[in-house]
Amino acid sequence: xxxxxxxxxxxRGTPGTPLTLGQHEATYATTxxxxxxxxxxxxxxxxxxxxxxxxxxxxxxxxxxxxxxNKVVVVNAMEGEPVSYKDTTLLSANPHLVxxxxxxxxxxxxxKDVVVCVSRDNPNxxxxxxxALDERERAGAQGPQFKLETAPWRYVAGEESALVxxxxxxxxxxxxxxxxxxxxxxxxHAVLLxxxxxCANVALIGRFGAAWFRALGTAVSPGSVLVTVTGALExxxxxEVVPGMTLRAVLNVAGADADSQAVLLxxxxxxxxxxxxxxxxxxxxxxxxxxxxVGAGIVVVLGREGCGVVETQRVVQWMANESARQCGPCAFxxxxxxxxxxxxxxxxxxxxxxxQRLEHRCVVIEGRGACRHPDGVVRLVRSALRVFAGDxxxxxxxxxxxxxxxxxxxxxxxxxxxxxxLVWE
Amino acid sequence: xxxxxxxxxxxxxxxxxxCDGFGHCHELAPELVSMDxxxxxxxxxxxxxxxxxxxxxSARYAVRGCPRQALRIERVSEN
Amino acid sequence: xxxxxxxxxxxxxxxxxxxxxxLFTLVVSLGTLVANRVGxxxxxxxxxxxxxxxVSIVAVVFLAIHILTTVLDSYAPTGWLSAIVxxxxxxxxxxxxxGAAAFDLILAVxxxxxxxxxxxxxxxxxxxxxxxxxxxxxVLHAYLTGTDAKSGAGLAVVAACALCVFGxxxxxxxxxxxxxxxxxxxxxxxxxxxxxxxxxxxxxxLASSSFPRHExxxxxxxxxxxxxxxxxxxxxxxxxxxxx
Numbered sequence: 001x002x003x004x005x006x007x008x009x010x011x012r013g014t015p016g017t018p019l020t021l022g023q024h025e026a027t028y029a030t031t032x033x034x035x036x037x038x039x040x041x042x043x044x045x046x047x048x049x050x051x052x053x054x055x056x057x058x059x060x061x062x063x064x065x066x067x068x069x070n071k072v073v074v075v076n077a078m079e080g081e082p083v084s085y086k087d088t089t090l091l092s093a094n095p096h097l098v099x100x101x102x103x104x105x106x107x108x109x110x111x112k113d114v115v116v117c118v119s120r121d122n123p124n125x126x127x128x129x130x131x132a133l134d135e136r137e138r139a140g141a142q143g144p145q146f147k148l149e150t151a152p153w154r155y156v157a158g159e160e161s162a163l164v165x166x167x168x169x170x171x172x173x174x175x176x177x178x179x180x181x182x183x184x185x186x187x188x189h190a191v192l193l194x195x196x197x198x199c200a201n202v203a204l205i206g207r208f209g210a211a212w213f214r215a216l217g218t219a220v221s222p223g224s225v226l227v228t229v230t231g232a233l234e235x236x237x238x239x240e241v242v243p244g245m246t247l248r249a250v251l252n253v254a255g256a257d258a259d260s261q262a263v264l265l266x267x268x269x270x271x272x273x274x275x276x277x278x279x280x281x282x283x284x285x286x287x288x289x290x291x292x293x294v295g296a297g298i299v300v301v302l303g304r305e306g307c308g309v310v311e312t313q314r315v316v317q318w319m320a321n322e323s324a325r326q327c328g329p330c331a332f333x334x335x336x337x338x339x340x341x342x343x344x345x346x347x348x349x350x351x352x353x354x355x356q357r358l359e360h361r362c363v364v365i366e367g368r369g370a371c372r373h374p375d376g377v378v379r380l381v382r383s384a385l386r387v388f389a390g391d392x393x394x395x396x397x398x399x400x401x402x403x404x405x406x407x408x409x410x411x412x413x414x415x416x417x418x419x420x421x422l423v424w425e
Numbered sequence: 426x427x428x429x430x431x432x433x434x435x436x437x438x439x440x441x442x443x444c445d446g447f448g449h450c451h452e453l454a455p456e457l458v459s460m461d462x463x464x465x466x467x468x469x470x471x472x473x474x475x476x477x478x479x480x481x482x483s484a485r486y487a488v489r490g491c492p493r494q495a496l497r498i499e500r501v502s503e504n
Numbered sequence: 505x506x507x508x509x510x511x512x513x514x515x516x517x518x519x520x521x522x523x524x525x526x527l528f529t530l531v532v533s534l535g536t537l538v539a540n541r542v543g544x545x546x547x548x549x550x551x552x553x554x555x556x557x558x559v560s561i562v563a564v565v566f567l568a569i570h571i572l573t574t575v576l577d578s579y580a581p582t583g584w585l586s587a588i589v590x591x592x593x594x595x596x597x598x599x600x601x602x603g604a605a606a607f608d609l610i611l612a613v614x615x616x617x618x619x620x621x622x623x624x625x626x627x628x629x630x631x632x633x634x635x636x637x638x639x640x641x642x643v644l645h646a647y648l649t650g651t652d653a654k655s656g657a658g659l660a661v662v663a664a665c666a667l668c669v670f671g672x673x674x675x676x677x678x679x680x681x682x683x684x685x686x687x688x689x690x691x692x693x694x695x696x697x698x699x700x701x702x703x704x705x706x707x708x709x710l711a712s713s714s715f716p717r718h719e720x721x722x723x724x725x726x727x728x729x730x731x732x733x734x735x736x737x738x739x740x741x742x743x744x745x746x747x748x
Contacts, residue, residue: 175442176440176441176442176443178438178440323684324687325684325685325687325688326441326442326687326688327441327442327444327465327688328441328444328445328446328461328463328464328465328688328690328691329441329461329463329465331684331685331687331688332463332465332684332690332694332696333461333463336696364461364462364467368441368465368467369441370440370441370442419685422685442688443625444688445688445689445691446681446688446689446690446691446694447541447549447691448541448544448549448691449548449549449550449553452544452548452549452550453550460691462694462695462696463690463691463694463696464690464691464694465691486550490550490553490554492538492553493625494620494621494625494628495625
């Protein structure tokens with residue numbers, strides 16, 4: 001019997017050995033009956049866990065009101081952020097919860113098909129989902145038709161319009177969608193796209209109800225949240241935390257270095273937060289005052305020996321390489337930001353001019369892409385300029401900090417691929 | 426027979442994916458479009474009144490002249 | 505079919521054909537100038553574009569007269585059909601066939617451009633590339649059917665046109681704008697240079713190069729998990745449905 005105010009809710013079981021269908025049913029057994037799923041979802045106040053925190057019920061209602069008999073639910077398990085492991089962990093521990101949630105969403109909007117999209121470069125997750133789907137089929141589960149699709153892994157491949165475009169045309173390229181509200185379509189069929197963790201939470205609400213769901217968390221951010229903590233700690237950890245607990249408490253549970261400089265919140269497109277503000281509650285309303293957000297539940301801890309300038313430069317360089325190169329300001333602007341950061345980071349001669357150019361270019365690049373990729377990078381750079389102002393100044397004067405010469409990097413950045421190695425199809 | 430009133434405003438919007446940095450819009454509607462350092466358009470964010478006929482005409486020329494048909498004139502909804 | 509005792513329709517055909525060829529040479533050259541982003545200082549880029557569009561209208565008018573007079577003229581017996589469908593003419597079968605092919609292509613290019621607002625940009629670009637083929641067919645047609653093109657001044661004109669467009673094609677390729685990954689292009693008026701092809705340029709010489717995509721994961725309640733989810737290089741990508 002699952003208690004309302006007890007963790008874990010989502011992460012039951014061990015990663016690597018996913019719960020079988022029988023075990024899943026036993027763990028999440030309930031006698032509670034939900035009258036109207038959509039109303040329950042609305043009462044729960046669940047927001048999306050993919051990074052944007054959009055109210056899930058509102059999205060579901062919008063899709064339910066669309067015309068069409070062949071709507072599709074897409075489960076986004078792409079996990080484009082390199083320092084996020086929560087979706088993979090969830091799928092390796094409890095894939096059936098996610099599939100249940102997708103089935104519930106399908107029944108709400110009237111969809112007959114569910115497509116689960118996992119990154120092709122993540123064979124473990126693909127295997128877990130495939131096995132879970134096979135189990136469901138063998139057990140003769142009712143409900144929508146499930147399908148597994150494996151898209152190539154790119155940072156932008158997890159963006160909703162890019163993922164749907166890949167499903168349509170086999171290219172993971174974000175699309176320009178000026179009309180609001182923007183409805184995603186797969187061959188003229190309306191699509192409801194939700195993150196894996198969001199779907200899992202929907203399954204919990206469907207089983208236990210909104211009141212149970214709201215027993216944890218704050219009024220505005222109810223429920224539990226999966227957080228990936230990396231950086232200045234021994235092993236990367238995925239935790240299930242409750243919004244409202246302070247960041248410091250989260251880092252303590254994760255076993256992170258207590259003496260850190262700053263934390264990167266939200267992912268590569270997120271913001272830095274000074275360690276002085278670690279007593280802020282870990283939820284969107286509280287973090288907003290520092291210009292940060294929970295994002296996709298990512299926390300990277302920057303230790304004392306690190307250098308914020310260098311770490312930011314590495315991230316921006318990789319993000320520039322991950323641009324879809326469809327829009328000029330992103331295709332040319334992000335590499336320019338990366339070069340400027342490299343100049344400042346190395347403390348070269350015109351580093352101070354590079355610093356000025358950086359601020360100017362941030363203003364020029366923001367908001368001019370089809371997707372929010374350049375905006376995320378600009379947000380990261382601006383927060384770095386704010387949080388590491390002293391370091392930037394020192395570097396610009398030609399006196400780089402000791403951290404920049406250290407060989408230890410806290411923000412793990414994947415290998416930079418050459419352009420012809422990038423697979424978009 | 427009445428005077429056709431021009432109330433309301435418009436935006437010049439660019440589809441950043443279609444835009445290829447040709448720069449014709451900047452030549453045709455310099456009061457609305459300037460260029461960034463990579464040759465891509467920086468369009469005025471504030472709406473322009475429809476009664477500003479000269480600017481509206483420039484905007485129309487820019488929409489017509491764009492080699493990639495990347496520009497659109499969007500009316501600001503009145504409410 | 506107008507049965508004339510004088511060959512004036514036929515003269516008109518030949519004359520308008522020549523003029524159309526010269527005009528289309530101009531059109532293609534101007535199009536090349538637009539695509540390679542010429543202008544901005546003395547002549548506006550939009551002016552080159554407008555000229556390209558205007559001259560194409562004039563060229564199509566002359567082409568229309570050329571085809572009309574050919575079809576109406578009974579001296580060279582070609583029916584209406586053979587202007588559009590290749591290989592249906594009795595008179596100079598291959599030559600007229602090539603001309604019909606050129607006309608079809610020019611029609612496609614022209615109509616898609618007239619309806620440019622309605623057609624999707626990728627579709628328009630795809631059709632527009634065929635203008636090179638259209639011109640080549642036109643030159644071939646001029647040589648194969650043209651009474652004037654076989655020798656003397658006529659041949660000189662046709663050869664000059666062909667050479668001009670061939671040069672334009674070469675220049676089109678050589679002076680093409682630099683693109684970011686085959687998609688968006690660096691503008692010719694950019695004051696900043698474009699990004700170099702990606703080479704890893706780490707700040708520190710010992711920047712991590714072999715970073716496993718996924719590291720070992722743990723959860724709150726359990727001890728450290730196993731199984732680093734290191735991503736191997738992706739498997740062979742699926743066949744692309746459409747090339748950019």
